[in-house]
Amino acid sequence: MASSFPSVSELEADARRLFGQVFGGEAPQVAVCAPGRVNLIGEHTDYNQGFVLPMALPLVSVVVGSQTPGQDVTVVTATEDADEPRRVDFSVPSDGSMLCPGLPGWANYVKGVIQHYKAPPVPGFRAVIASSVPLGGGLSSSASLEVALYTFLQQLKPDDGDKVSKALACQQAEHTHAGVPCGIMDQFVSVLGREGHALLIDCRSLEATAIPLADPSLVILITNSNVKHSLTGKAKHRLDDVTYRRARHVIEEIERTAQAAETLKRGAYKEFGKLMVESHNSLRDLYEVSCSELDELVSAAMEVEGVFGSRMTGGGFGGCTVTLMQADAVDRTILHIKERYSGTPTFYVTTPSEGARVLGLS
Ligand code: ADP
Numbered sequence: 001m002a003s004s005f006p007s008v009s010e011l012e013a014d015a016r017r018l019f020g021q022v023f024g025g026e027a028p029q030v031a032v033c034a035p036g037r038v039n040l041i042g043e044h045t046d047y048n049q050g051f052v053l054p055m056a057l058p059l060v061s062v063v064v065g066s067q068t069p070g071q072d073v074t075v076v077t078a079t080e081d082a083d084e085p086r087r088v089d090f091s092v093p094s095d096g097s098m099l100c101p102g103l104p105g106w107a108n109y110v111k112g113v114i115q116h117y118k119a120p121p122v123p124g125f126r127a128v129i130a131s132s133v134p135l136g137g138g139l140s141s142s143a144s145l146e147v148a149l150y151t152f153l154q155q156l157k158p159d160d161g162d163k164v165s166k167a168l169a170c171q172q173a174e175h176t177h178a179g180v181p182c183g184i185m186d187q188f189v190s191v192l193g194r195e196g197h198a199l200l201i202d203c204r205s206l207e208a209t210a211i212p213l214a215d216p217s218l219v220i221l222i223t224n225s226n227v228k229h230s231l232t233g234k235a236k237h238r239l240d241d242v243t244y245r246r247a248r249h250v251i252e253e254i255e256r257t258a259q260a261a262e263t264l265k266r267g268a269y270k271e272f273g274k275l276m277v278e279s280h281n282s283l284r285d286l287y288e289v290s291c292s293e294l295d296e297l298v299s300a301a302m303e304v305e306g307v308f309g310s311r312m313t314g315g316g317f318g319g320c321t322v323t324l325m326q327a328d329a330v331d332r333t334i335l336h337i338k339e340r341y342s343g344t345p346t347f348y349v350t351t352p353s354e355g356a357r358v359l360g361l362s
């Protein structure tokens with residue numbers, strides 16, 4: 001009933017096929033993937049040095065490719081939602097030179113990762129990207145692309161293997177080349193995510209605790225609103241009032257996230273769900289990053305028996321909601337949301353998945 005998405009091996013096969021088409025029948029030597037993520041609770045707290053509680057998704061970016069002699073790089077994305085052209089050619093940076101961001105926009109994520117790779121110089125290579133993470137939907141297609149590309153480079157020219165510095169390098173890539181001043185959550189969980197676990201990340205110390213989340217009686221449903229509103233500053237607010245509400249959200253959300261991790265450890269799903277709804281309300285009323293579509297999706301989900309909690313996830317102004325429920329409630333929840341939501345939603349039934357990994361070439 002939920003929309004299906006390609007498995008990692010199907011995506012890998014697609015990417016390998018495209019690689020063969022683009023590069024004259026050649027077979028890629030390396031295949032890797034890195035997941036997108038959904039944040040269960042702890043929103044807008046990562047860049048405020050607080051707690052977040054994301055899990056890695058079975059939705060991934062795959063990179064397949066091969067090293068080439070010389071310094072030329074060719075990268076092709078199979079994703080139709082990426083801006084044109086979907087093929088880029090450039091040279092790796094030689095001593096001290098910078099790869100400058102430019103157009104197409106998607107290539108900046110690739111260039112940024114090459115620029116910040118921890119074991120330069122990066123050799124020339126050819127690669128194809130394929131992804132099942134929706135672009136710009138709040139499930140972090142950007143971090144999954146960065147981390148997949150970094151993982152690919154590690155196969156060509158190994159770095160020291162430190163996972164936290166890998167996540168930090170990918171975050172730097174997004175800052176300097178994509179111009180997005182993001183926190184560390186997305187890259188961190190894309191690198192360090194664990195199957196069957198959510199990660200409680202302390203974004204100040206960069207320590208993470210894996211919280212088991214593999215109860216078969218539980219389902220984590222992601223609903224994509226399929227809307228994206230542009231961020232518009234609202235003028236004429238009294239700044240002190242706005243600042244107060246923003247800060248209050250962050251402080252309370254950090255506390256809620258710590259509590260939520262505790263309730264999850266105890267299997268107290270109802271309590272966890274209540275915290276999710278409180279988080280949503282705070283994002284709506286205090287941080288003011290929700291929108292009518294996300295509010296609608298959350299309200300609809302909360303009307304269904306067996307649903308523990310629901311909230312917007314990701315930055316806001318559109319994108320996705322995440323809903324925790326009894327497994328047997330999933331079909332009726334999807335039906336009810338479809339009935340109630342004025343737009344066209346997409347559903348993903350997900351399980352906590354493994355972080356970035358090398359794929360065995362079949
Ligand atoms: P999110 O990370 O929530 O999906 P962002 O706006 O942070 O949204 O990142 C989306 C951008 O990342 C896309 O516009 C595109 O530039 C880039 N991107 C992500 N995945 C791919 C891909 N498979 N191919 C090309 N570009 C991608």
Ligand code: MG
Pocket residue numbers: 140141142143186
């Ligand atoms: Mg992103």
